[in-house]
Amino acid sequence: MKLLWMLLRTSRWVVLLSILCGATSGASSAGMISLITRVLASGGQATRESALQFVLLGALVLSSRIGSQMLLNTLHHRVVYELRVGLSRRILSTPLRQLEELGAHRLMAALNNDILSVSTGLLVLPTIVINLAVVLGCLAYLAWLSWWVFLSFLAFLMVGVLTYWLPASYSLRLMKGSRETYDMLQKHFRTLTEGLKELKIHHLRRHAFLDEDMDGTANKLRRMDTTSSNVDSANVSWGLFLFLGFIGLLLFALPAFGAVKFEALTGYVLTILYMQQPLDVVIGNFHGLGQSAVALRKLEALTLSVEPEVLPASANATFRRLELVGITHVYRREDDEDGRFTLGPINLSFEPGQLVFLVGGNGSGKTTLAKLIIGLYAPEGGTLLWDGEPVTDARREHYRQLFSVIFSDFHLFDRLLGLGTQERASEVQGYLERLHLSHKVKVVDGKLSTTALSQGQRKRLALLVCWLEDRPFYVFDEWAADQDPVFKAVFYEQLLPDLKKRGKTVFVITHDDRYFHLCDRLIRLDSGQLLTDEPQRVALSQAGNSR
Numbered sequence: 001m002k003l004l005w006m007l008l009r010t011s012r013w014v015v016l017l018s019i020l021c022g023a024t025s026g027a028s029s030a031g032m033i034s035l036i037t038r039v040l041a042s043g044g045q046a047t048r049e050s051a052l053q054f055v056l057l058g059a060l061v062l063s064s065r066i067g068s069q070m071l072l073n074t075l076h077h078r079v080v081y082e083l084r085v086g087l088s089r090r091i092l093s094t095p096l097r098q099l100e101e102l103g104a105h106r107l108m109a110a111l112n113n114d115i116l117s118v119s120t121g122l123l124v125l126p127t128i129v130i131n132l133a134v135v136l137g138c139l140a141y142l143a144w145l146s147w148w149v150f151l152s153f154l155a156f157l158m159v160g161v162l163t164y165w166l167p168a169s170y171s172l173r174l175m176k177g178s179r180e181t182y183d184m185l186q187k188h189f190r191t192l193t194e195g196l197k198e199l200k201i202h203h204l205r206r207h208a209f210l211d212e213d214m215d216g217t218a219n220k221l222r223r224m225d226t227t228s229s230n231v232d233s234a235n236v237s238w239g240l241f242l243f244l245g246f247i248g249l250l251l252f253a254l255p256a257f258g259a260v261k262f263e264a265l266t267g268y269v270l271t272i273l274y275m276q277q278p279l280d281v282v283i284g285n286f287h288g289l290g291q292s293a294v295a296l297r298k299l300e301a302l303t304l305s306v307e308p309e310v311l312p313a314s315a316n317a318t319f320r321r322l323e324l325v326g327i328t329h330v331y332r333r334e335d336d337e338d339g340r341f342t343l344g345p346i347n348l349s350f351e352p353g354q355l356v357f358l359v360g361g362n363g364s365g366k367t368t369l370a371k372l373i374i375g376l377y378a379p380e381g382g383t384l385l386w387d388g389e390p391v392t393d394a395r396r397e398h399y400r401q402l403f404s405v406i407f408s409d410f411h412l413f414d415r416l417l418g419l420g421t422q423e424r425a426s427e428v429q430g431y432l433e434r435l436h437l438s439h440k441v442k443v444v445d446g447k448l449s450t451t452a453l454s455q456g457q458r459k460r461l462a463l464l465v466c467w468l469e470d471r472p473f474y475v476f477d478e479w480a481a482d483q484d485p486v487f488k489a490v491f492y493e494q495l496l497p498d499l500k501k502r503g504k505t506v507f508v509i510t511h512d513d514r515y516f517h518l519c520d521r522l523i524r525l526d527s528g529q530l531l532t533d534e535p536q537r538v539a540l541s542q543a544g545n546s547r
C-alpha cells in the first residue's frame with residue numbers, strides 16, 4: 001500500500017494514464033476473446049463485421065499495450081532518478097551521528113540495491129493492475145456466460161489464494177533475512193576495496209577474508225535467495241496446476257451432471273485459458289513486490305530524522321563569542337555496555353583572533369570535541385551559545401557556516417565545489433604557490449588537474465580549500481601530521497599566525513609539542529575530560545615541570 005501511495009505521490013498522472021492504457025488493453029483483450037468464441041460458436045461462419053471488429057480490437061490491444069509499456073518505462077526511470085537524488089538529499093540532511101551508527105556499507109546498500117528494488121516494485125504495480133483488469137474482464141464475461149461456472153471458478157481461486165499465502169509469507173521472511181545479509185556483503189565489499197593492499201600482501205589474511213567472511217556471507221545470501229525464489233516459483237506453478245484442474249473438471253466432470261452444449265463448454269474453457277496468463281503475471285510479480293516492500297522499509301529506516309536546512313538570506317556567518325556550557329556527548333555501543341565513551345561536561349569559550357591548540361592522547365576525545373564545537377554533533381547535554389544565543393536545531397545549519405575544517409580523515413573533492421573559483425583564478429594560483437604545489441596541480445574552471453598526490457600534498461590542497469572558504473573559525477585535526485619538517489614549520493610559524501592576524505580563530509588538534517609555545521591557549525583532554533584550558537605560558541611551564 002505504501003508503495004502505491006509513493007508511486008501516486010511522485011507521478012500521479014503517468015500512473016493513472018498507464019493504468020488507463022492497461023485497462024483498455026485488458027478490456028479489448030476480453031472483447032477479443034468474446035469475439036473469437038462467438039466466431040467459433042458460429043461454426044467458422046465469420047461475417048465482414050466480425051472481421052472488422054477483430055481488426056479494430058487488435059489495433060486497440062496493440063496501441064494500448066505499447067502506450068502502457070512506454071509509460072511504465074518512463075515511470076520506472078523517473079522513479080529511479082527521483083529516489084537517487086531524493087535519498088542523497090535525505091542522507092545529507094540526516095544527523096551525522098545517525099549516519100555514523102548506520103555505517104557507510106548500509107548507505108551504499110541502500111543507494112545501490114534498495115532504490116532499484118523499490119523502483120522495480122513500483123513498476124510492477126501498474127503491470128499488476130493492468131493484468132488484474134484483464135482478469136476482471138474475463139471474470140465478468142464468464143459470469144455472463146454462466147453464473148454457476150463463475151462461482152465455482154471463484155471458489156477455486158479462493159483455494160488458490162489460501163494455499164498461496166503460507167509459502168508466500170515464508171518467502172517474504174527469507175527476503176527480509178536476505179536483505180539484512182546484503183548489508184553485511186556490502187561491508188565485505190568495502191573491506192575488499194579499501195583493504196586491497198593489506199589483503200594482497202598477506203596470503204593467509206586474504207584467504208581468511210575470502211573463505212570466512214566473503215564466502216560465508218555470499219553463500220548465506222545465495223541459499224536464502226534461492227529458497228525464496230524456489231518457493232515463489234512453486235507457488236506460481238501451483239496456481240497453474242489449479243487452473244488445469246478446473247479446466248479438467250469442466251471438461252470431464254461437468255458433462256456428468258447433465259448435457260452441456262459444445263459451444264458453451266468452448267466458451268468457458270477459452271475464457272479461463274485466456275485468464276491464465278495475466279493471473280500468472282500477477283502471481284509471478286508478487287516476488288518482486290515483496291522485495292521492494294522490504295527495500296522500502298530499509299530506506300525509511302535509514303533516514304528517520306532530518307535536520308532542518310534553514311539559512312538566512314545571507315548565509316555568511318560571523319561571531320563575537322562562542323561558548324560551550326556543560327557540553328556532553330556519549331558514544332554507546334549496543335553490543336558493549338562497558339564500551340561507552342563519555343566526553344564532558346566541557347566548558348569552553350572562543351573569541352575571534354585566538355590560536356588555540358588541543359592536545360591529548362589517542363582516543364581522549366579530541367575529534368569528538370571538534371565535531372561538537374563545529375555543530376556536526378548536537379550535544380546530548382549542555383548548551384552551545386553563539387553570541388549568547390543557544391544553537392538550536394533550527395540554527396545549527398547556519399551555525400556550521402562559521403567553520404572551515406580539515407578532518408584527519410578528510411575528503412578532497414576533485415572540484416572546488418561551491419567556491420566560485422572562476423573569478424578567483426589568480427588568488428588560487430597564489431595559494432598553490434604558497435603551498436609549494438603550483439608545479440604539481442593546476443586549477444582549471446574550478447577543477448583540480450589531479451588529486452593523485454601524496455597524503456601530505458593532498459592535505460595542502462585541503463588547506464587551499466579552507467583559505468578560499470574564508471570563514472571566521474578554522475579547525476585543523478592533526479593537519480601537520482603528514483607534513484615534512486620544513487612545511488610543518490611553515491604551517492605553525494607562518495600560516496597559522498597569518499590566519500590569526502586576519503582575525504580568524506584557529507583551533508588546532510596537534511601532537512607537535514615543538515610548536516606549543518606559539519598558541520594563545522593550550523587545551524588538554526584526557527579520557528573525555530578537559531584537564532586544562534589555560535594561557536599557553538602556564539600550560540607550558542606545567543608541561544615542563546612534569547617532564
Ligand SMILES: Nc1ncnc2c1ncn2[C@@H]1O[C@H](COP(=O)(O)OP(=O)(O)OP(=O)(O)O)[C@@H](O)[C@H]1O
Nearest residue numbers: 100331332341360361362363364365366367368369
Ligand atoms: N563514531 C564513533 N562511534 C563510537 N565510538 C566512537 C566513534 N568515534 C570515536 N569513538 C570513541 O570515542 C573515543 C574518542 O574518540 P576520538 O576520535 O574523539 O578521539 P581522539 O582523541 O580524536 O583520538 P585520536 O588522537 O586517535 O584521533 C574513542 O575511544 C573511540 O573509541
